Amino acid sequence: MxxxxxxxxxxxxxxxxxxxxxxxxxxxxxxxxxxxxxxxxxxxxxxxxxxxxxxxxxxxxxxxxxxxxxxxxxxxxxxxxxxxxxxxxxxxxxxxxxxxxxxxxxxxxxxxxxxxxxxxxxxxxxxxxxxxxxxxxxDLRLGVNQHAMRNEAACGDVWHLALRGGKLSALVIDGLGHGEEAEEAGRCGAEAFAQRPFEHPDALLTDMHRAMNGTRGGAAAIAQYDADSGTLQFSGIGNIGARLISAQGSRGMASHPGIVGVQYRKAHTFTYAEANAQLLVMYSDGLQSRWDLGDYPALGMQHPATVAAVLHRDFCRGRDDVTVMAIDLELLNG
Known part of the structure; x- marks a missing residue:
């Protein structure tokens, strides 16, 4: 898929x-x-x-x-x-x-x-x-809320998702700025990702960097989950936010500075153990980063599409394209 x-x-x-x-x-x-x-x-x-x-x-x-x-x-x-x-x-x-x-x-x-x-x-x-x-x-327990700034036709945020057996690979790109040129940058990166979405994130970012060269470039993050091992790998360049959320709390995931398609030093993939049955949330900087699901009793147990909609309603900056992706990693178990 x-x-x-x-x-x-x-x-x-x-x-x-x-x-x-x-x-x-x-x-x-x-x-x-x-x-x-x-x-x-x-x-x-x-x-x-x-x-x-x-x-x-x-x-x-x-x-x-x-x-x-x-x-x-x-x-x-x-x-x-x-x-x-x-x-x-x-x-x-x-x-x-x-x-x-x-x-x-x-x-x-x-x-x-x-x-x-x-x-x-x-x-x-x-x-x-x-x-x-x-x-x-x-149903698949995942949700995405994505909007162009001022509801324009072109959106610089792009997402892509691949599922294969017990593996998941998720991408969010935020093309620099907004409008058609930002969308072009995002689409170029997503097309490169879609060709082999289960390759190692570092290799994927290299492919995307090459594909986005000559465009505005953008921030990008890739999360890959393996249900058999229960581990999640994450690699990001720029300011795409990502968190793993469980009943015990929230783990933020680290990205490196740079612009995919323009310049970054080196991608580095982090591995997060025991990610099974947790909620993965990835979001562009059109969403404020100061949200905490702990302020919303039991929201983390709701459908991921509901989580994404609540976060967009309450934390959308309103001055940029915005994407919120929420995935219940348990959807791949069994």
């Missing part, structure tokens, strides 16, 4: 006309992926309920849409994000319970129509994740 990165599509939910827009977009994505009529209807219903909940209970927020990989095919991811008063997820999942005087069928309906439903709500707001897949396709 060799997965090229895509941007997150954002639908602002700031008036009731956006509900129809969300419904139409979800149905369109489902049809593009080959969902049957019933499946496309499910996607439209889930998008409608998510957007309606934002508008009625938080007044404004966003619906994030993207095509996501699964085991055996692709599916649709819809994430409702707001900064409202939060809610009790367990109570709201029961049909008939409502915080806004409605019939109280929204979250219950979303749960029945989706293969994956994940909710995180506190005083900062709420994130509701729903994923829908065609028959015989199952």
């Amino acid at each position: 060799n997965l090229a990165g895509t941007l997150t599509e954002v639908i602002p939910v700031d008036d009731d006309s956006r509900i129809g827009q969300a419904r139409r977009r979800a149905k369109q994505l489902a049809e593009q992926l080959g969902f049957d009529q019933t499946g496309a209807g499910r996607a439209a219903l889930v998008a409608t309920e998510l957007a309606t909940n934002i508008f009625k209970h938080a007044q404004s927020g966003e619906l994030h849409c993207r095509v996501v990989p699964g085991r055996g095919g692709q599916g649709i991811e819809l994430i409702a994000i707001d900064r409202g008063p939060g809610f009790d997820a367990h109570r709201c999942l029961r049909d008939g319970f409502s915080t806004g005087g409605t019939p109280g069928e929204g979250l219950g309906s979303i749960s029945r129509q989706s293969q994956v439903l994940d909710i995180y709500a506190d005083e900062r707001g709420a994130v509701v994740l729903a994923r829908l897949f065609p028959r015989d396709v199952t």
